[in-house]
Amino acid sequence: MEGFMEQVMKVNEFVNNLVWGWPFLLLIFGTGIFLTAFTGFISFRKFGYIIRQTFFKIFSKDQVGEGEITAFQAVSTALAATVGTGNIAGVGTAIAIGGPGAVFWMWIAALFGMTTKYGEVVLSIKYREKTEDGRFVGGPMYYLTRGANMKWLAIVFAVFGTLATFGIGNMVQSNSVADSLNATFGINPLITGIVLAILVALVILGGIQSIGKVTEIIVPFMAAIYIIGGVSIILLNITLVPEAFGVIFHDAFTGSAATGGFVGSSIMLSVRYGVARGVFTNEAGLGSAPIAHAAATTDHPVRQGLWGVFEVFADTLVLCTITALVIVMTGAYDTGLDGAPLTTAAFEEGLAYGGYVVTFGLIFFAFSTLLGWSYYGERCMEFLFGPKSIIVYRLVYLPLIVVGSVGGLRAVWALADTLNGLMALPNLIGLLILSPVIVTLTKEYFGKGGIYEKEEKQK
Numbered sequence: 001m002e003g004f005m006e007q008v009m010k011v012n013e014f015v016n017n018l019v020w021g022w023p024f025l026l027l028i029f030g031t032g033i034f035l036t037a038f039t040g041f042i043s044f045r046k047f048g049y050i051i052r053q054t055f056f057k058i059f060s061k062d063q064v065g066e067g068e069i070t071a072f073q074a075v076s077t078a079l080a081a082t083v084g085t086g087n088i089a090g091v092g093t094a095i096a097i098g099g100p101g102a103v104f105w106m107w108i109a110a111l112f113g114m115t116t117k118y119g120e121v122v123l124s125i126k127y128r129e130k131t132e133d134g135r136f137v138g139g140p141m142y143y144l145t146r147g148a149n150m151k152w153l154a155i156v157f158a159v160f161g162t163l164a165t166f167g168i169g170n171m172v173q174s175n176s177v178a179d180s181l182n183a184t185f186g187i188n189p190l191i192t193g194i195v196l197a198i199l200v201a202l203v204i205l206g207g208i209q210s211i212g213k214v215t216e217i218i219v220p221f222m223a224a225i226y227i228i229g230g231v232s233i234i235l236l237n238i239t240l241v242p243e244a245f246g247v248i249f250h251d252a253f254t255g256s257a258a259t260g261g262f263v264g265s266s267i268m269l270s271v272r273y274g275v276a277r278g279v280f281t282n283e284a285g286l287g288s289a290p291i292a293h294a295a296a297t298t299d300h301p302v303r304q305g306l307w308g309v310f311e312v313f314a315d316t317l318v319l320c321t322i323t324a325l326v327i328v329m330t331g332a333y334d335t336g337l338d339g340a341p342l343t344t345a346a347f348e349e350g351l352a353y354g355g356y357v358v359t360f361g362l363i364f365f366a367f368s369t370l371l372g373w374s375y376y377g378e379r380c381m382e383f384l385f386g387p388k389s390i391i392v393y394r395l396v397y398l399p400l401i402v403v404g405s406v407g408g409l410r411a412v413w414a415l416a417d418t419l420n421g422l423m424a425l426p427n428l429i430g431l432l433i434l435s436p437v438i439v440t441l442t443k444e445y446f447g448k449g450g451i452y453e454k455e456e457k458q459k
Contacts, residue, residue, distance in 0.1 A: 019421035025275050028285040031428050032112030035119050038435055039442050043114040043309045046446065053303070054310035058220070067297030068136050073212030074296035075307040078289035080215040081169065081372025082282060082315050083223065083365055088358060089176075090277045091323040092342035095333045098273030099256030100247045103324040105274025106281075110316035113284030114309040119431050119438045121308035123147065124290030125301035126441065131387070135208070138294025139376075140287040140427040141383040148433045150426075154383070157287060157426040160419050161380035162393075167416020169373020170397060171404025173366040176340070178405035180362045184355075193405025196367065197398050204374045204394065208295045211371050222364035223319065229357030230322035233350030237329050244328040279424075282315040286420065287427030291379045292372065302445035326350055370401065 018024070036043065043050070058072050069077075094102040120140075127146045128138030141161075144154035174196050178189035203214050234241065252274075255266045283289055289311060298304040323343055327333050332346035340362065347354030374397055381393040431438075446452045 019418055020276050022272070024421060024424070025272065025279075027428055028116075028279055028424060029109060029112065029275055031285060031431055032109070032116040035431065035435060035438065036112050036115040038439055039115060039118075042442055042446070043111075043118055046452075047309075049452070050306045050309050053306050065297055065299035065303075066130075066136070068134075068208055068295045069212040069297065070216075071296045071298060071304060071307055073216045074293045074304070075311055076215040076219045077208070077211055077292040077295075077372050077375060078311055079219050079315065079372075080211075080368035081288060081292070081376065082311065083219065083319060083368065087226075087281055087315065087319045087323060087365065088343045088362055089340040090281045091320050092327065092337075092339045094273045094277035095324065095327050096338040096342055098270040098277075099251050100244075100324075100328045100333065101249075101251030101253070101256060101267070101270035102274035102277070103248045103321070103328070104252035105271045106278035106316060106320060106324070109275045109278035110282055110284070110312055110320075113279065113282055113316070114312045116431070117282070117284040117289060117308035117312045118305045119308075119435070120285075120287060120290040120427070121293045122301040122305035122438050122441055123431070123434055124294040125296070125298060125304050126437065128294040133387075136295045137379055137382065139291035139379060140423075140430055141380065142294070143434060144426060144430045147437060148430050150430070150433075153426040153429060157423060158380040158383045160422045160426075161288070161291075162377050162384065164416055164419035164423060165373045165377030165380070166397065166400055168420045169369060169376065170400050172416060173369045173373075174401045174404040175407060176366045177363050180359045184359045189405045189407070190402070193402035196370065196405065197401040199367070200370050200374065200401060201394075201398050203371055204378075208292075208375060211375055212295075215368060215371060218364060218368050222361065222368065223314070225364075226319065226357065226361045227322060229347065229351060229354060229361075230326050233326050233347065233354065234322070234329065237350060240329045241325070244325055247328055248324070278316055278320075280420075281320055282312045284312050285428055285431070286424045287430075288373075288376050288423065291376050300445055300451055301441050303451070 054075075067074075091103075091106075094106060098105075123143040124138040124140075127143040128136050129142060129146075130136055140157045141154040144157065145151045174193055175189075177196060178187075178192040181187040181192050182189055203210055252270060253267065255270060279285060289308065293304055293308065296304050296307075327343060327346040330346045330349040332342055332349055335342070335345055337345055340358070344355050344358045347358045351357065374394075377397060378390050378393055381389045385392075444450055
């Protein structure tokens with residue numbers, strides 16, 4: 001059995017290098033550039049309007065159209081899954097391997113990823129379906145089937161999506177929480193796992209409406225705590241900000257020299273890890289977030305698509321940037337640490353109780369990810385086997401939270417990153433095939449006589 005697992009891991013390592021290698025990164029990055037240009041740079045030209053329609057309407061109850069949950073509850077559920085350990089550990093890994101310059105390429109990936117996520121959400125609303133019991137379901141499975149007429153590819157996505165939830169959205173997250181609580185407060189990982197499983201069960205048994213109500217409270221709260229902690233460090237070291245940006249921009253085009261505990265990095269590594277970790281944290285192009293957005297109450301696909309732009313902006317250009325600046329400003333990347341320990345060391349260096357900020361950030365980020373990805377898995381499972389299969393999915397998903405907390409099934413964790421990337425392939429194909437639909441709906445909304453023009457006249 002041990003020999004078999006070694007072979008499986010070798011195959012996985014080979015596939016993982018292909019999935020997260022240059023061909024994939026160029027595909028996902030290229031798709032973002034293509035959609036941005038094809039839509040007339042909509043995420044840039046209308047950015048002010050997008051922020052007014054999203055950030056400034058977070059607590060608005062004035063919803064128009066059909067759906068199960070509010071637009072903000074939908075984006076909260078998506079952000080709950082997106083804003084996770086990637087914002088803490090992922091950024092740390094990108095800088096530790098790719099150097100400070102990786103942050104620049106993370107920003108570039110996010111700028112074009114905003115339109116990728118916009119397109120995903122637009123299509124998820126356009127091709128969503130209403131079930132017999134009144135639920136709204138959508139995502140890549142549905143726009144690949146109904147829009148691109150490629151049901152076989154939709155099935156491929158759903159299979160990868162279902163399997164990925166058990167690793168990246170489940171055991172990896174519960175283990176992060178258990179490790180943090182054990183290291184900081186000495187709490188037994190098994191107890192952490194059981195409590196987490198119970199809390200997740202109480203939320204997900206109520207479906208998307210229950211998940212939406214919880215995440216719309218958790219997401220702003222956890223983001224606020226982390227932002228306050230990070231911004232405090234930045235303000236306390238405000239004179240180092242110009243230097244930090246200088247290092248980031250310089251290393252993005254020259255590579256990083258080896259200093260202290262840092263082994264140095266080439267430009268190619270900087271680009272690769274910046275783009276890869278950027279995609280990993282905001283999930284633009286992976287096809288996961290549109291599954292949550294499909295349940296939103298909205299009167300037009302583009303209106304909900306604006307929340308997709310906001311989602312990437314908030315995740316990468318705000319939260320990840322704060323993490324990156326703290327790491328670079330404090331010089332922690334020079335310690336030889338990697339991932340979450342690197343981010344923790346940076347926060348502890350910059351703030352007396354900075355380590356607690358990261359610990360609580362990991363706890364809330366990971367818990368919210370458990371909620372968001374459970375919903376993704378349910379929808380993928382339902383698409384494959386029907387509504388009754390959701391019960392089976394939950395009976396597997398909840399116990400695995402406990403298994404992950406004590407460090408079990410680590411082989412599945414290794415597969416999770418690969419499966420996560422494989423989800424993107426059918427989704428990107430669907431986005432490219434249906435790009436004319438995205439453009440048509442964008443023109444319908446922003447064009448002459450569209451919703452945008454009417455709203456501007458009413459000001």
